[in-house]
Amino acid sequence: MSERINKRTILAAACLTFFLCPARADAHLVTTGLGPVYDGIGHFFLSPGDALAALALALLAGLRGTAAGRRALFILPASWLAGGLAGLMTMGWTPLLEEVTGALSFLLLGILVATDIALPTAVVAGLAALLGGAHGFFNGLGMHEAGTGQGALELIGVAVTLFVLVALASALAVTARPMWARIAVRVVGSWIGASGLLWSGWVLHGLK
C-alpha cells in the first residue's frame, strides 16, 4: 500500500516538476524558424513557384519512362544544390529575374507535359540540370540576401525534399498506364503551362 502511495507521490512530483519547467511554446515560428534543415524542407510548402516547376519536371520525366525518371531523380536535386551553393556566394538578388525564370519554367515544362512530346532521356536530364541550376541559384541568392549564415544547411533540406518530391511524382507518372491516368497527368501539365503564361503576363504588367 505504502509502496503504491510512494510511486504515486513520485509520479505526481515528477509531473509537477515537468509542468513547472515548460519550454516556450513557439507556436508561430516566424521569427525563430524551425532550424535551417527544416526550413529547407518546408521551402516547397511555402514556395509554389519552385514546387510546381519541380513537379512539372518530375511528371515530364515520368512520362518519358523509368530511365528519364531515374536521371531526373538525381540530377535535379544535385543541380539545385549546386546552383544554390553558387547563389550563396553571389551578391545581388533580383526578384524580377527570379519571377521571369519561374514563369518561363512553368510555361516550357507545362507545355512539354501537356503535349507529351517524346523527348530523348538526355534532353530531360538537361532540362533537369537547367531547372535545378537556375531555381537553386535564385534560392541561394535569396538565402544570401536573408543573411542567415546557414544557407548550406537550408539547401540540404531543399535537396532532400526535392528528391522525395521527384521520386513520388515521377513514379506516379511512370505508373500512369491507363489512358485516363496519362491524360490526367497531361491536364496537370496544361494547367501549369497556363499558369506560367498568365504569370509572365503579370510580370510584364508589373514592368509597365
Add this chain to the structure above:
Amino acid sequence: MKTSSIQTSRRFAWLPAAIILLALVPKAQAHIVPGEAGGFESGFHHPWSGLDHICAMVAVGLWGAQLGGRAMWLLPVVFPLVMSVGGFLGLIGVPLPGQEIGIALSALLLGTMVCLEVKPKSLIWPAILVGVFGFYHGHAHGVELPPGESGLLYSIGFVIATGTLHLCGITIGLLHRWAAGRMTIRVAGAAILMCGVYFLWAAVQPDANKSAPAKVKSSAVAPANLRRNV
C-alpha cells in the same frame, strides 16, 4: 455486379455534399500575409464571379462529354491554354475589339452545340471554336486583374478554378450514357444558349459599351450573379 455498383454509389453519396460544403467554406484569415493568400483566393474566385464565364466553361465540359473519346480531354486542355494566351495579352495591354460580344457569343454558340449535340467529324473545329472563345474569356480576365496581388498565386488559383468548372461540365456530361441523361444535357445546353442570348442582348445595348471601361470592378470578390465579368 449491379448490386456492388449501387453499394459503391451509396458509399460515395456523401462526396458531392462534402465537396460543396468545402467549396463554400469561408476563408480563415487568422494570419494574413498581405497579397499572398488574397492572390490565390482572388484567382480562384474570379471564374466563379460571372455567369457568362460559368456558362462557357460548363458548356465546354458538356460538349466534350457529348463528343466523347479524345475530345473529352482535348477541349478542357485547349481552353485553359488558349485562355492564358488571351489573359497574357490582356495583362500586357493589347486591346481586343468586341470583347463583350465575343464572350456572349461563346455562351450562345457553345450552348447551341450542346443543345443540338453537334458532332463534327474532325476535332479541329471544336478545338478552334473553344480556343477562340477561350481567348476572349482570358483577355477579359487579363484586363480586369485586381491590383496588388501575387501574380503567381492568382494565376494558379485562376487556372485551377477554370479547370474545376470544366470538370463540373464533364461530370454532368457523364449523364450522356443514359437516354434521359442525354436529354438532360441537351436541356442544359438550351439553358446556356438562352443565357447567351441574354448576354448578347446586354452586350449590344448602347449603355454596355459606354460602361465598358468600368470593368475594373474587381470581380475577384463579387458574388456570383447575372453581372458579367466584363
